[in-house]
Amino acid sequence: MRAVPQNPKFAIRIRNPKSIPTSSMETRNIHDLVRFSDDKMQKIPLFDSTTYFCDLYCLKPGQDQRIHAHAESDKIYFVLRGRGSFHIAGEEKELGSGQAVIARPGQEHGVRNGAAEDLVILVFMTPRP
Numbered sequence: 001m002r003a004v005p006q007n008p009k010f011a012i013r014i015r016n017p018k019s020i021p022t023s024s025m026e027t028r029n030i031h032d033l034v035r036f037s038d039d040k041m042q043k044i045p046l047f048d049s050t051t052y053f054c055d056l057y058c059l060k061p062g063q064d065q066r067i068h069a070h071a072e073s074d075k076i077y078f079v080l081r082g083r084g085s086f087h088i089a090g091e092e093k094e095l096g097s098g099q100a101v102i103a104r105p106g107q108e109h110g111v112r113n114g115a116a117e118d119l120v121i122l123v124f125m126t127p128r129p
Contacts, residue, residue, distance in 0.1 A: 028047070034056060034120055041059045041065055052124065056121070060113065061117065065110045067087050069108045071106055072129075077100060079096055079121055081118065083117070085113075087109060088107055
């Protein structure tokens with residue numbers, strides 16, 4: 001192996017190697033987090049910050065997220081499993097696995113699981129309400 005000369009301008013200086021985290025990458029195994037309740041839709045937080053959130057919504061057949069709106073936030077729904085009826089700005093459309101839809105600021109939105117199977121959705125929202 002040949003030694004590569006270091007440019008002092010770009011040299012990395014570590015004062016206390018024990019204070020450096022081994023990894024700053026945040027990961028989640030979504031399949032392990034999915035859960036359902038007979039009482040109501042489940043919202044499972046995956047990631048969040050002061051500017052956004054990313055959740056899993058898990059709906060059993062017959063469950064729904066009531067229609068509502070956010071004045072200044074975009075919300076994106078991405079169907080991971082099942083089929084759901086999405087209400088966005090007065091329109092209804094059924095979406096299945098691999099499909100996504102966005103509700104823009106001020107648009108009424110919600111989802112209903114009218115199918116016979118469970119529905120799992122990845123939901124992103126920014127900025128946080």
